[in-house]
Amino acid sequence: MMKNSKKAKPIVQLPAQQPIVTIMVNEQAVMQYDRNKAPSKEQFDYIDSMDKQMDEGVELGGTLHKKPDPIVKSQFVAQHLLMALAAKNYSLAAAMCTWLSERLPELIRVQATGSLTNNMKVDLVFARQN
Amino acid sequence: MYNPHMPDEIDLASAMAAFEAKNFSLAMMMLSPFAETGHAQAQHLVAIMHQNGLGVVRNELAAYKWMKTSAEQGYGLAQHGLGFMYMEGECAPKNLQKAKDWFQKAADQGLEGSIAMLEYLKQSE
Numbered sequence: 413m414m415k416n417s418k419k420a421k422p423i424v425q426l427p428a429q430q431p432i433v434t435i436m437v438n439e440q441a442v443m444q445y446d447r448n449k450a451p452s453k454e455q456f457d458y459i460d461s462m463d464k465q466m467d468e469g470v471e472l473g474g475t476l477h478k479k480p481d482p483i484v485k486s487q488f489v490a491q492h493l494l495m496a497l498a499a500k501n502y503s504l505a506a507a508m509c510t511w512l513s514e515r516l517p518e519l520i521r522v523q524a525t526g527s528l529t530n531n532m533k534v535d536l537v538f539a540r541q542n
Numbered sequence: 543m544y545n546p547h548m549p550d551e552i553d554l555a556s557a558m559a560a561f562e563a564k565n566f567s568l569a570m571m572m573l574s575p576f577a578e579t580g581h582a583q584a585q586h587l588v589a590i591m592h593q594n595g596l597g598v599v600r601n602e603l604a605a606y607k608w609m610k611t612s613a614e615q616g617y618g619l620a621q622h623g624l625g626f627m628y629m630e631g632e633c634a635p636k637n638l639q640k641a642k643d644w645f646q647k648a649a650d651q652g653l654e655g656s657i658a659m660l661e662y663l664k665q666s667e
Binding site for chain 1: 564565566567590593594595596597598599600630631632
């Protein structure tokens with residue numbers, strides 16, 4: 413039997429994943445997503461299809477990104493989440509929220525300021541920023 | 543007759559306004575008493591908020607409960623919403639026959655979206 417069975421501490425301590433993601437619009441909590449509640453297969457299929465579509469290129473802020481990196485994708489999805497909210501397409505907004513929460517494990521908050529119908533300033537807040 | 547336990551119409555208007563303004567946490571707080579007392583439109587909005595995680599963490603069971611309660615009262619938008627839940631298997635087990643039944647009830651009230659969904663389901667058979 414091994415005498416020294418204590419687990420070694422990891423060299424880098426990663427922040428624990430925060431379960432709740434909040435979408436804030438003008439300092440008001442609009443949507444919440446709980447990572448502890450696993451999405452259905454259909455929801456996973458949907459966010460996979462979003463990735464495939466985005467991999468074919470996205471336009472963000474007037475710039476065409478032929479091969480969008482995760483940061484561009486995140487900004488693109490966050491913008492579309494706000495557009496869906498403005499259009500009262502709440503199921504689409506929920507799908508966008510699922511993508512952000514599942515693809516960005518350290519995301520804790522999306523902070524949008526401005527008018528939903530105009531260009532909003534969107535910040536993604538991650539756990540390690542706190 | 544005044545009933546202090548019955549929310550009044552002014553409160554309902556404020557609750558609807560909170561929903562329209564996307565102040566969903568407040569809307570949930572204000573609409574829930576109306577849903578509990580049997581107001582079909584309030585039940586539908588509470589269902590939508592639970593279904594999509596608006597102002598609260600998503601709760602499929604509560605979404606289904608309120609959507610069904612509202613639909614059974616004959617509220618067209620809830621009948622359409624319940625049809626969608628059955629069609630997509632979202633918040634309810636997938637059941638195309640039940641989806642058609644609820645879309646039909648909503649279509650009978652003239653909801654164009656439900657008429658279109660019935661047509662779509664027929665074509666995909």
